Amino acid sequence: MEKILSEKPYWLKLGHYKKGLYGFVESEVDDPRFFLSKNGKFSPIDELKASIHAFSSEQLSQTEKAQSRCKFPARYTWLKKHYYKHWPDLDCPELIKWKSTINPMGLTLVFPTAFMNSPSSMFGHTLLRIDAKDQTRSKELVAFAVNFAAEPDSTDNAALYALKGLVGSYPGKFTLMPYYRKVREYSDIESRDIWEYPLNFDESQVQRILLHLWEMQQATFDYYFISENCSYQLLSLLQLAKEDLDLTSEFNFKAIPSDTVAVLRDSELLEQPKYRPAFGTKLHHYAGQLSFQGLNAAKGLIRGEKLPVGVFSEKQTAAIYELAYEWLNFNYHENALNRGEIAPRLRSLLYERSKLKVSSPLLPPPRPLASPELGHGSSRIGVGENYYKYGQQSLNMSYRLAYHDLLDAPAGFIGGAKIGFFDISAISNASGLYLDQLYLIDAMSLAPDNTVFDSWSWKMKLGFERQPDIDSKRVGRVFAEAGYGKSIGDPQLLHGYILGTVAVNGGDISQGINIGAGFEAGVTWQISEGDRISLSGRWLALSDSNSHKQHELAIRWNTSLSQNWSVRAEVIQQNWHSQERAAKLLLLYYF
Numbered sequence: 001m002e003k004i005l006s007e008k009p010y011w012l013k014l015g016h017y018k019k020g021l022y023g024f025v026e027s028e029v030d031d032p033r034f035f036l037s038k039n040g041k042f043s044p045i046d047e048l049k050a051s052i053h054a055f056s057s058e059q060l061s062q063t064e065k066a067q068s069r070c071k072f073p074a075r076y077t078w079l080k081k082h083y084y085k086h087w088p089d090l091d092c093p094e095l096i097k098w099k100s101t102i103n104p105m106g107l108t109l110v111f112p113t114a115f116m117n118s119p120s121s122m123f124g125h126t127l128l129r130i131d132a133k134d135q136t137r138s139k140e141l142v143a144f145a146v147n148f149a150a151e152p153d154s155t156d157n158a159a160l161y162a163l164k165g166l167v168g169s170y171p172g173k174f175t176l177m178p179y180y181r182k183v184r185e186y187s188d189i190e191s192r193d194i195w196e197y198p199l200n201f202d203e204s205q206v207q208r209i210l211l212h213l214w215e216m217q218q219a220t221f222d223y224y225f226i227s228e229n230c231s232y233q234l235l236s237l238l239q240l241a242k243e244d245l246d247l248t249s250e251f252n253f254k255a256i257p258s259d260t261v262a263v264l265r266d267s268e269l270l271e272q273p274k275y276r277p278a279f280g281t282k283l284h285h286y287a288g289q290l291s292f293q294g295l296n297a298a299k300g301l302i303r304g305e306k307l308p309v310g311v312f313s314e315k316q317t318a319a320i321y322e323l324a325y326e327w328l329n330f331n332y333h334e335n336a337l338n339r340g341e342i343a344p345r346l347r348s349l350l351y352e353r354s355k356l357k358v359s360s361p362l363l364p365p366p367r368p369l370a371s372p373e374l375g376h377g378s379s380r381i382g383v384g385e386n387y388y389k390y391g392q393q394s395l396n397m398s399y400r401l402a403y404h405d406l407l408d409a410p411a412g413f414i415g416g417a418k419i420g421f422f423d424i425s426a427i428s429n430a431s432g433l434y435l436d437q438l439y440l441i442d443a444m445s446l447a448p449d450n451t452v453f454d455s456w457s458w459k460m461k462l463g464f465e466r467q468p469d470i471d472s473k474r475v476g477r478v479f480a481e482a483g484y485g486k487s488i489g490d491p492q493l494l495h496g497y498i499l500g501t502v503a504v505n506g507g508d509i510s511q512g513i514n515i516g517a518g519f520e521a522g523v524t525w526q527i528s529e530g531d532r533i534s535l536s537g538r539w540l541a542l543s544d545s546n547s548h549k550q551h552e553l554a555i556r557w558n559t560s561l562s563q564n565w566s567v568r569a570e571v572i573q574q575n576w577h578s579q580e581r582a583a584k585l586l587l588l589y590y591f
Helices: 002-006 009-014 044-056 062-071 073-082 093-102 137-142 158-167 179-189 203-218 230-241 257-266 279-287 292-302 314-334 339-354
Strands: 017-019 025-027 104-112 127-132 144-150 170-178 194-198 221-223 274-276 380-388 394-404 417-429 432-445 457-468 474-489 494-506 514-528 531-542 549-562 565-575 579-590
Touching: 002 044, 009 017, 009 044, 009 073, 009 230, 044 062, 044 073, 062 073, 073 203, 093 203, 104 179, 104 203, 104 257, 127 137, 127 230, 137 179, 144 179, 144 230, 170 179, 170 203, 170 230, 179 194, 179 314, 203 230, 230 257, 279 314, 292 314, 314 339, 394 579, 457 494, 457 565, 494 531
Parallel strands: none
Antiparallel strands: 017 025, 104 127, 104 194, 127 144, 144 170, 170 221, 194 274, 380 394, 380 579, 394 417, 417 432, 432 457, 457 474, 474 494, 494 514, 514 531, 531 549, 549 565, 565 579
């Protein structure tokens, strides 16, 4: 019987067991405190036997058995309900007090959108909010949140943080905290919009999830940014709600937050999401409703100046005071300004606004047309033809592990952001099969300057590609590039950027290592609902004695046929040791 029980899907979910590449079962929990058997990480049956012994053995005292039951209440409850009904009821005062404090009735999945300045949040993030029985919309911020996150070394710099996160060198664990702390972190400080999805679980299913969350106090996991991350571990927790619920089996190599939300949607567990615009989103939208003169007046109020008398109507005056208050409050949190200096000025702005007996003239930000789970799939494959002026016509085959570029359909993604991981393409022609490009990372953050924010844009790119050598032969270039500059416009309509760029080049294209410095510029235009076009150029001065400069000009057009299908055309002119012109026509599928 024990062997049969140890192979039950629910027991395997309780122990976070999963088959590896070679067919061996291993728990994803990496903390020995989570296991009652010394071999529990690698043996579900040994862990089951140890659990039954700890819960019911006559060799143990009642106190010892009670301690084990209360340490692992989800295991005990499942075994008692289905197989050991004679066991006593669970009696755990600390657990009862904990659940009473939380007062759970429902769960909400919370999705803060991507944050480009943090490697662990480039794809977005997910966490849970535990909704209390007496909760209303106004009380949501004081609910409890369940978060899974890495615990990095505070001395690690950004590059080391990214590297360790990719290879699983940080421990990750579940924590419980007030929801308002996470809203302040994501919405107010990092200016990330938040989507809140109520989950279709009844109260008994919520109780199962929370019993296992209690057990997770004993667990840490190796944290991987791409695979065993926040979103994956939340799914592993949520699938404990039902015996037959499987949410994690399809995530073997990557677990992008938007994909995990889509899995919950496909399992019919999501209700219509609520949209919580970020502090910065609201501020930018409010500023757009004021005239140039009104905007300058709001800036003057922030500096401590008085509002000109008789210049603005009562409604305009109300809008100016409201914007000035929100703007100063944003600056206070964003720049960690002195509270003793800022608080009186905020109170003064509120007092002046209270004198005006008109309702707020400022409209809230509109809800985006598509929530994150309605965007295209995070991985992409493509097939098409390459046409070269001097080379052979070739079949093009491509694959991108993740996630989104500037021409992909924008629905469900933040504007002006490009994040590519393991983007590879190969070409096949009469001469054979060749690697054409491999970008390990290709990221751009093109946050535009506007009336409220003075934003900087950046890019980084690392990988391999082919460039024209002497006689227009295409040879390999291994490189690392970085850029920094400015962007203007609206990423959803017409958007431009210019970046100062540096590059380190190696491979067959150069004699040893050479350095390049120059600029890159581009424009992206959403010409219709399904069509985006871009024009980009790059010029680098090189330290290579055989070629003193490199430049590239490209025009690209992407037509979205549906959520997960598109056609892309590209025309590119490259110059290194010689010149080459190429055209590409690709059919792309996202999944």
